[in-house]
Structure formats: C-alpha cells, structure tokens
Amino acid sequence: MxxxxxxxxxxxxxxxxxxxxxxxxxxxxxxxxxxxxxxxxxxxxxxxxxxxxxxxxxxxxxxxxxxxxxxxxxxxxxxxxxxxxxxxxxxxxxxxxxxxxxxxxxxxxxxxxxxxxxxxxxxxxxxxxxxxxxxxxxxxxxxxxxxxxxxxxxxxxxxxxxxxxxxxxxxxxxVMATLPDRQLSNGIVDAFVHVCEQYLTYPTGASVQDGFAEVILRNLCLLASHYDQRHSAQWQENMMWNANQALNGLIGAGVPQDWATHAIGHELTALFNMDHAQTLAVVLPALLREQQPGKTRKLEQMGRNVFDLKGPQLAEQTIQAIEVLFRSVGVMTTLSDYDINRHDVATQVLPAIADHDILPLGEHRDIDLGRCEAILMRSVKG
Missing domain, CATH: 3.40.50.1970 (Rossmann fold)
Structure with a gap:
C-alpha cells in the first residue's frame, strides 16, 4: 500500500x-x-x-x-x-x-x-x-x-x-422523511456499487480497506432487509452515514479500483435517461460474470464475509446474491427490464462508448469495446 x-x-x-x-x-x-x-x-x-x-x-x-x-x-x-x-x-x-x-x-x-x-x-x-x-x-x-x-x-x-x-x-x-421510495432504493444500490468498485478487484492484503468495505456492504444489506423500517430515524441515520463512508476516499486508499460499471452506466443514463442507480444494477452483475476469472478471489471473499455463503461456485452465488439484493428494494437488474434490447446496444450504446474515448476500462485496463459488448449483451434477456 x-x-x-x-x-x-x-x-x-x-x-x-x-x-x-x-x-x-x-x-x-x-x-x-x-x-x-x-x-x-x-x-x-x-x-x-x-x-x-x-x-x-x-x-x-x-x-x-x-x-x-x-x-x-x-x-x-x-x-x-x-x-x-x-x-x-x-x-x-x-x-x-x-x-x-x-x-x-x-x-x-x-x-x-x-x-x-x-x-x-x-x-x-x-x-x-x-x-x-x-x-x-x-x-x-x-x-x-x-x-x-x-x-x-x-x-x-x-x-x-x-x-x-x-x-x-x-x-x-x-430530511429523508419526505423522500420517495425510488430515491431511497436507488441510494442503497448506489452506495453498494460504490463499495464494489473499490473492493471487487483482486486481493492486495489491505486488511483495513477490505474490512471496512465489508462492514459497509453488510450494513447496506441489513438496511435492505429492513427496508420496511425506512421511515425510522435509525434506518435513515445509518443509511446516510453508510452512503457517505462508501465514497469518501478511505476504503479506496492504496487499493486497485475498477469503475467500469460506472463508466458504462453513464452511457446508459445519457442515452435512455435511466436513473444512475438503475444503470449500476444492470451493469454490475453482467460485468462481474464477464470479468469473473480475474475477480474470483474477491467475489468468494465477499460471498463468505458479506453474504455468509459457502459451498461450490461461490463466485456465482455471490453475483446472484447481489442481484437478489438489488431486486429486493425494487431496482431491476437487466436491460430488458427497461425495454432496451440487443439492437439498442449495438446501434446506440456501443457507438457512444467508442465515440467518447473512455476505453480501456477496469482495474486491469482490459475492458475494450468487445468486452463492453459482451457485458451489455449479458444484461439482455433472451
């Protein structure tokens, strides 16, 4: 570090x-x-x-x-x-x-x-x-x-x-008392993915950053499971503080960071006016599956330490748990849920990514246009 x-x-x-x-x-x-x-x-x-x-x-x-x-x-x-x-x-x-x-x-x-x-x-x-x-x-x-x-x-x-x-x-x-549920749900997803961008890369032995990241992730899972209590002072206090700690620079200090989910998600927002958190919930699971070989060890660590998972195919179990978490608060996880199809990806999203000079992406800088296409196509059903 x-x-x-x-x-x-x-x-x-x-x-x-x-x-x-x-x-x-x-x-x-x-x-x-x-x-x-x-x-x-x-x-x-x-x-x-x-x-x-x-x-x-x-x-x-x-x-x-x-x-x-x-x-x-x-x-x-x-x-x-x-x-x-x-x-x-x-x-x-x-x-x-x-x-x-x-x-x-x-x-x-x-x-x-x-x-x-x-x-x-x-x-x-x-x-x-x-x-x-x-x-x-x-x-x-x-x-x-x-x-x-x-x-x-x-x-x-x-x-x-x-x-x-x-x-x-x-x-x-x-002040959260008057916020609509959609914004509260988006907040959970947004904060969760912020942590993932700094945590789901590859092991570096940064025990403080990893441990703090896992605490925030577990807290956000708990807030999602207690979503029916979202109008209580305790829920709101913990949500506001966890979201702050997710991206104040500390958990990312000295460790590799990804941010490809955000970069690809920004293109979806600009083209289709999707909520920022909606794009993150769509892209992250697909990206994790496409990039799984390089992220397996951290995915397995997350599965054990955040979701309390065990057994075979732990990395895939973890990705599925993330999808369940997002959907539990009403945020969908595929482009098809937003009526965006393969043709839209090919004719609108990929040309935008190519034109905006954002490549390559990822902690290894190995996500090129071809991998962006693979990630996005994974998020389209059928």
Missing part, C-alpha cells in the same frame, strides 16, 4: 445541524444557494437555510436537474461571474452537489467549462463549497469527484479535483 489521504470536509451530522451554516460561511461572503426542483421549499429545508443565512448576502439558483446538464450549470456560472459570488451552498443530493462542483471550478476558468470534463483543462482553483445533503447515495458531500452531462451530445463525464472538495457538509437524516 502506498497512498496519501486527506479529507478536508467538516461534517455536521444529526438533526438541527443547519444552524452550523452561519458559523461555517464567513459573514462577508456573497453566497449562491443552489438546488434542484424546489422540494426543499415544501419540506422546510429552504426555510432552515434562510434562517441560517440571516445576516449573509445571498441569492439562489434553482433547477439543477438529476444528472445535471452543463447547459443548465453554465447559466449558474454566468450568474456567479456577473454578481461576484464567492461562496456556493449546494442543497440537494449528488446531482446538485456535483453540479455545484462544476460551477465552482468553471467560474474560475475563462474558457468553455466542458473543457474540465473533456480533460482539456486541469482544475487548480475553485470557489469554496458548502453542502446541505438531502439525499444520501453518492458520497459527493465529502469527496472531490463530480459527474456532469452534456445533453446536446448525450455525454456523461466525470472529473476529480481536490479544489472542489466541499469545505463542510450538513447531514441531517431527518
């Missing part, structure tokens, strides 16, 4: 922590509050933030959509530059937070913001970001990664830059 690890996000966890906003954001700052469709005005979060920002100079930008588009985000960039905004407060889930990270970086860049996603511009500086988390899933509230879509070209790309690491995050699990 060889790594450097630093997580600069100060987390305020628990009910009523929105009052910390006024202490975290300098009184002299000119703040832009960013959010999505407006649910925060119906569930009381907006009112809490307004109270916390009393005495601050602030304005707002609404309408950041799920899978945030650069077309929408660039409007916020223009607002930031025009009004001299110097602090951003993201109020929402991963999409709003990721979009805010893009805005924070693009506002400090004179060129076209998409250069950040295409790799033409390396982010060195960004406006400071605070977060009020309303949907636990992505861990974006305390990491330096973001995913943004360009609607015009059906591209969904990511970037990583320490400069956009949020300065603080308010994590109040009680």
């Amino acid at each position: 060889q790594f450097s690890y630093h997580n600069p996000t100060r987390i305020h966890f628990g009910q009523g922590q929105s009052q910390q906003i006024s202490r975290e954001i300098p009184a002299s700052a000119k703040v832009l509050v960013l959010y999505g469709g407006g649910s925060i005005k119906r569930n009381g979060i907006y009112q809490q933030i307004s109270k916390a920002l009393t005495g601050h100079q602030w304005t707002e930008f609404a309408g950041i959509e799920p899978n945030p588009s650069v077309e929408t985000l660039d409007k916020a960039v223009e607002l930031v530059k025009a009004q001299g905004i110097d602090y951003l407060l993201a109020v929402g889930g991963g999409s709003v937070i990721d979009g805010t990270k893009y805005i924070a970086a693009a506002a400090q860049y004179e060129g076209y913001g998409w250069d950040i996603l295409s790799g033409k511009h390396k982010v060195r500086q960004a406006l400071p970001i605070g977060v009020v988390l309303t949907l636990p899933a992505t861990g974006s509230e305390s990491n330096a990664a973001a995913v943004v879509t360009r609607t015009a070209t059906h591209e969904k790309r990511s970037f990583y830059a320490p400069a956009v690491h949020p300065k603080f995050a308010i994590m109040d699990p009680s």
Whole structure:
C-alpha cells in the first residue's frame, strides 16, 4: 500500500445541524444557494437555510436537474461571474452537489467549462463549497469527484479535483422523511456499487480497506432487509452515514479500483435517461460474470464475509446474491427490464462508448469495446 489521504470536509451530522451554516460561511461572503426542483421549499429545508443565512448576502439558483446538464450549470456560472459570488451552498443530493462542483471550478476558468470534463483543462482553483445533503447515495458531500452531462451530445463525464472538495457538509437524516421510495432504493444500490468498485478487484492484503468495505456492504444489506423500517430515524441515520463512508476516499486508499460499471452506466443514463442507480444494477452483475476469472478471489471473499455463503461456485452465488439484493428494494437488474434490447446496444450504446474515448476500462485496463459488448449483451434477456 502506498497512498496519501486527506479529507478536508467538516461534517455536521444529526438533526438541527443547519444552524452550523452561519458559523461555517464567513459573514462577508456573497453566497449562491443552489438546488434542484424546489422540494426543499415544501419540506422546510429552504426555510432552515434562510434562517441560517440571516445576516449573509445571498441569492439562489434553482433547477439543477438529476444528472445535471452543463447547459443548465453554465447559466449558474454566468450568474456567479456577473454578481461576484464567492461562496456556493449546494442543497440537494449528488446531482446538485456535483453540479455545484462544476460551477465552482468553471467560474474560475475563462474558457468553455466542458473543457474540465473533456480533460482539456486541469482544475487548480475553485470557489469554496458548502453542502446541505438531502439525499444520501453518492458520497459527493465529502469527496472531490463530480459527474456532469452534456445533453446536446448525450455525454456523461466525470472529473476529480481536490479544489472542489466541499469545505463542510450538513447531514441531517431527518430530511429523508419526505423522500420517495425510488430515491431511497436507488441510494442503497448506489452506495453498494460504490463499495464494489473499490473492493471487487483482486486481493492486495489491505486488511483495513477490505474490512471496512465489508462492514459497509453488510450494513447496506441489513438496511435492505429492513427496508420496511425506512421511515425510522435509525434506518435513515445509518443509511446516510453508510452512503457517505462508501465514497469518501478511505476504503479506496492504496487499493486497485475498477469503475467500469460506472463508466458504462453513464452511457446508459445519457442515452435512455435511466436513473444512475438503475444503470449500476444492470451493469454490475453482467460485468462481474464477464470479468469473473480475474475477480474470483474477491467475489468468494465477499460471498463468505458479506453474504455468509459457502459451498461450490461461490463466485456465482455471490453475483446472484447481489442481484437478489438489488431486486429486493425494487431496482431491476437487466436491460430488458427497461425495454432496451440487443439492437439498442449495438446501434446506440456501443457507438457512444467508442465515440467518447473512455476505453480501456477496469482495474486491469482490459475492458475494450468487445468486452463492453459482451457485458451489455449479458444484461439482455433472451
């Protein structure tokens, strides 16, 4: 193991922590509050933030959509530059937070913001970001990664830059009380796959990372099995904290990582507007079967330590257990469940993967276009 690890996000966890906003954001700052469709005005979060920002100079930008588009985000960039905004407060889930990270970086860049996603511009500086988390899933509230879509070209790309690491995050699990079941289910799948991308590779003897990853996976399995308790405070608290720990950088420190499931899934979201978690639940089992020879030892370790499995064909048993887990919370595991067929894969998905210069993928960089085709075809029934 060889790594450097630093997580600069100060987390305020628990009910009523929105009052910390006024202490975290300098009184002299000119703040832009960013959010999505407006649910925060119906569930009381907006009112809490307004109270916390009393005495601050602030304005707002609404309408950041799920899978945030650069077309929408660039409007916020223009607002930031025009009004001299110097602090951003993201109020929402991963999409709003990721979009805010893009805005924070693009506002400090004179060129076209998409250069950040295409790799033409390396982010060195960004406006400071605070977060009020309303949907636990992505861990974006305390990491330096973001995913943004360009609607015009059906591209969904990511970037990583320490400069956009949020300065603080308010994590109040009680905000989950008004979330629809679909978002809670997606959150379980999203967090679970985040751990798998960092854990299901090959053994390296990293006992802390492996052990911590397995604890999070077992916790998420337990939350899924107790899904009927999803409106209880304990369920919500554990869901929010597990989703955060799944992608704050710790379990991936010094170990090989995959991320092919995410890369392929991004193409499905961009083309068919599937939920991010839906694409992960479709791609992961198919990818694990296609890549099983190189992942057998970790799959077997996961089967024993997470699902308490034993006996022959342990790797395949583990993949089946993952599929059962996803379906138990209502998230389907094949492209056919979303009316996407082999023709769609051949004529839309594979050309998009080829055009977007994302290959090769996987921890061994051995997933080429042919293997992408094999993975996707495995996820189509019949």
